[in-house]
Amino acid sequence: MRVRRSIVKETAARVLTQFNVTSAPVDVESIAKGLGAVVVNQEEEKTGEPISGFFMKHGKQLVIGINSSESSVRQRFTLGHELGHMLLHDRDYVLDSDVVYRNRSKISDGTDRDEVEANLFAAELLMPEFLLEKELAKYPAAVNEDQIGDIAKKFKVSAPAMTIRLAHLGMLE
Numbered sequence: 505m506r507v508r509r510s511i512v513k514e515t516a517a518r519v520l521t522q523f524n525v526t527s528a529p530v531d532v533e534s535i536a537k538g539l540g541a542v543v544v545n546q547e548e549e550k551t552g553e554p555i556s557g558f559f560m561k562h563g564k565q566l567v568i569g570i571n572s573s574e575s576s577v578r579q580r581f582t583l584g585h586e587l588g589h590m591l592l593h594d595r596d597y598v599l600d601s602d603v604v605y606r607n608r609s610k611i612s613d614g615t616d617r618d619e620v621e622a623n624l625f626a627a628e629l630l631m632p633e634f635l636l637e638k639e640l641a642k643y644p645a646a647v648n649e650d651q652i653g654d655i656a657k658k659f660k661v662s663a664p665a666m667t668i669r670l671a672h673l674g675m676l677e
Contacts, residue, residue: 516628529660545572557582588625646677
């Protein structure tokens with residue numbers, strides 16, 4: 505599996521520039537709408553099959569569905585993830601769930617390229633490196649767990665997502 509990291513990073517940077525993003529939190533819903541997607545927030549159906557989100561293309565109509573019963577930070581990440589599918593992958597329909605729709609075992613263990621790229625895109629979009637660098641410059645020493653939590657709140661992402669992002673960027677000691 506070859507993840508196209510540079511394409512993902514360039515695509516996210518282009519979107520951030522296009523929407524003149526200069527501070528956190530990134531308004532991911534406005535970006536989605538600005539890119540022509542209709543965002544539908546709906547509680548998951550009571551089927552016992554948890555669905556985080558989906559992307560669907562029907563002709564020129566772009567629809568992103570978000571599970572509104574999940575936490576707001578999860579919804580934001582899911583929206584970023586589905587935007588990643590919309591911008592990076594040529595498919596008419598993508599359903600992201602915790603069940604076996606697209607061989608979930610490969611998705612969860614990080615071997616499904618499209619899912620890895622969509623997650624990477626969401627991280628690049630919601631937690632851009634240039635904004636993280638500005639935020640971390642406010643701390644004289646290495647950030648601790650509480651400070652990571654504060655930064656995560658500012659970016660409106662989960663503390664685990666922020667920790668992973670900072671670690672991947674080499675910004676944690």
